[in-house]
Amino acid sequence: GAVVSQHPSRVICKSGTSVKIECRSLDFQATTMFWYRQFPKKSLMLMATSNEGSKATYEQGVEKDKFLINHASLTLSTLTVTSAHPEDSSFYICSARPTGGDQPQHFGDGTRLSIL
Amino acid sequence: AQSVTQLGSHVSVSEGALVLLRCNYSSSVPPYLFWYVQYPNQGLQLLLKYTTGATLVKGINGFEAEFKKSETSFHLTKPSAHMSDAAEYFCAAEMKTSYDKVIFGPGTSLSVIP
Numbered sequence: 001g002a003v004v005s006q007h008p009s010r011v012i013c014k015s016g017t018s019v020k021i022e023c024r025s026l027d028f029q030a031t032t033m034f035w036y037r038q039f040p041k042k043s044l045m046l047m048a049t050s051n052e053g054s055k056a057t058y059e060q061g062v063e064k065d066k067f068l069i070n071h072a073s074l075t076l077s078t079l080t081v082t083s084a085h086p087e088d089s090s091f092y093i094c095s096a097r098p099t100g101g102d103q104p105q106h107f108g109d110g111t112r113l114s115i116l
Numbered sequence: 117a118q119s120v121t122q123l124g125s126h127v128s129v130s131e132g133a134l135v136l137l138r139c140n141y142s143s144s145v146p147p148y149l150f151w152y153v154q155y156p157n158q159g160l161q162l163l164l165k166y167t168t169g170a171t172l173v174k175g176i177n178g179f180e181a182e183f184k185k186s187e188t189s190f191h192l193t194k195p196s197a198h199m200s201d202a203a204e205y206f207c208a209a210e211m212k213t214s215y216d217k218v219i220f221g222p223g224t225s226l227s228v229i230p
Contacts, residue, residue, distance in 0.1 A: 044220045093159055109159035
């Protein structure tokens with residue numbers, strides 16, 4: 001089945017550092033990938049839609065300069081949290097939609113980001 | 117506005133009892149509908165989906181859901197709850213916009229009492 005790999009699964013870092021999270025589709029190509037954020041005991045909120053070869057589309061209220069998204073190939077999208085602060089601590093989940101056909105998004109296992 | 121609602125943030129059932137988790141959507145065009153399960157500190161696992169065709173959809177682990185357009189609902193059921201079913205369940209709708217956004221409901225935490 002379609003597999004989405006997300007790395008790292010957990011990261012702890014100091015305030016002010018930048019953190020990069022990778023989302024890879026392992027056995028399919030994905031023109032479109034999505035980045036979600038999940039607060040404790042809350043639902044998933046779509047942050048941005050990542051389109052291969054073009055700029056990401058951010059949802060209202062999401063800071064583009066804080067959350068940098070790059071979708072350089074059909075199998076890889078990255079989310080970089082720049083100058084992270086404690087309020088950025090959260091569970092970040094990516095998903096990828098197989099190119100072509102009528103298939104749902106496939107989700108990664110998520111990244112637990114903790115900023116000290 | 118497009119939205120997904122789940123009645124009941126927390127549901128408790130006895131082991132072996134019927135599981136019913138409710139989901140309603142708001143959209144002018146019927147969306148694709150999904151149920152996902154999330155175990156603690158893990159990602160999402162797709163239980164089942166409805167796109168077109170048969171309105172009663174069967175998924176993994178004995179779950180099924182029925183799409184009712186007249187009620188704008190997509191409730192999730194399982195005839196007999198198992199302890200391993202305890203988890204967070206999210207209903208989601210893929211809206212037919214240019215970006216095919218998926219909107220998630222707030223989630224329902226299912227507890228199974230032995």
